[in-house]
Amino acid sequence: MEQIDFLATDGIILNGFLYKSKEKTNKIILAVHGMGSNCLKERDRIIAKNANENNIDYFCFNNRGSELVRYIRRKIDGKKEKFLAGTTYENVLEGYEDITGAIIKLKELGYTNIYLQGHSLGCTKIVYTYNELKEENDEILSNIKGVILLSLIDIPSTLKIYLRDRYNDYLQYAEDKEREDKQNELMPKEAFIHPISVKTFLRYARDNKEIDFAKYGEDTKLEKLNNIDVPLFMRWGTDNEMILQRPEELVDIVNNIIENPNKNIDYVDGANHGYEGKEKELAEQIIDFIKNIK
Numbered sequence: 001m002e003q004i005d006f007l008a009t010d011g012i013i014l015n016g017f018l019y020k021s022k023e024k025t026n027k028i029i030l031a032v033h034g035m036g037s038n039c040l041k042e043r044d045r046i047i048a049k050n051a052n053e054n055n056i057d058y059f060c061f062n063n064r065g066s067e068l069v070r071y072i073r074r075k076i077d078g079k080k081e082k083f084l085a086g087t088t089y090e091n092v093l094e095g096y097e098d099i100t101g102a103i104i105k106l107k108e109l110g111y112t113n114i115y116l117q118g119h120s121l122g123c124t125k126i127v128y129t130y131n132e133l134k135e136e137n138d139e140i141l142s143n144i145k146g147v148i149l150l151s152l153i154d155i156p157s158t159l160k161i162y163l164r165d166r167y168n169d170y171l172q173y174a175e176d177k178e179r180e181d182k183q184n185e186l187m188p189k190e191a192f193i194h195p196i197s198v199k200t201f202l203r204y205a206r207d208n209k210e211i212d213f214a215k216y217g218e219d220t221k222l223e224k225l226n227n228i229d230v231p232l233f234m235r236w237g238t239d240n241e242m243i244l245q246r247p248e249e250l251v252d253i254v255n256n257i258i259e260n261p262n263k264n265i266d267y268v269d270g271a272n273h274g275y276e277g278k279e280k281e282l283a284e285q286i287i288d289f290i291k292n293i294k
Helices: 041-052 092-108 121-138 138-143 155-179 198-205 247-257 279-291
Strands: 001-007 013-019 027-031 057-062 070-076 079-085 112-118 145-149 232-237 263-269
Touching: 001 057, 001 079, 001 138, 013 070, 013 092, 027 041, 027 092, 027 121, 027 279, 041 057, 041 079, 041 112, 041 279, 057 092, 057 247, 092 121, 092 145, 112 121, 112 279, 121 138, 121 145, 138 145, 145 279, 155 198, 232 247, 263 279
Parallel strands: 027 057, 027 112, 112 145, 145 232, 232 263
Antiparallel strands: 001 013, 013 057, 070 079
16 A cells, blocks of 8 residues: 555645555556545445455545545645635535546556546546546546446435425525625535535535536436446445435436446445445445456
8 A cells, every 4th residue: 555646637736545456457446535535434445455356456545525624735836825625615526637637647657447436426526527538538538447436426406305495595695605705604504414615515506517417317318427438337325325216216217328338237235325334245346347347
């Protein structure tokens, strides 16, 4: 296990941990964590162990949304700037800068077969990044050999259901603060599951066009997911998972819509949103999926 430091494409300084196999390999899983999380999860350790046993390396890093609140630094032309970051203040679209920077770093380290793995909001960042790279026809897209999405949820719809009849009131509150140029102020604590700034709340509640692609209704086409050409692995849990349908119903819906011929879409029975206690089962499924990629 080795600490790796690198720069996001906009100069933000990031770091993470590289779990290395005993033998040299060109295959690696690039893991992107979700809200308020970090790269030191038990889930990462167990998946990494299983991957290393199959000669696949594993890299998990702290993106700019790690933890609730922290400072991050940007390094450009030898100068460093400090910014307030963490889940409370993040702009989810900037995940593109973090993930792309990580891919570039892994390529520099000699990895040619990269499997993008996201959990929760990390899935949202991966799907957004993949679609942006595809639109830009970026050459690094050829290094992405598979996409692994663990508990991709529909954030805008989930927020509306969570707030119920208070949703419009909190949206109005946020917009009033925006007009006062107070985007970094915190929303009332009842507005979200953890502390959240006005600007981040508005990204999820109003300015969500780019991330509102996980609507699992009968009339949805899941265009952003259907744009993923490489083999696609998707999982959810069944215990307190943050989805609006029963897991088996959701899996049927998504399987019927996703056209990818190399899809592997299912749920892990008994798993919660973080797969606690089910990490080994999940790890085995992920590695089997990668091993079957031609």
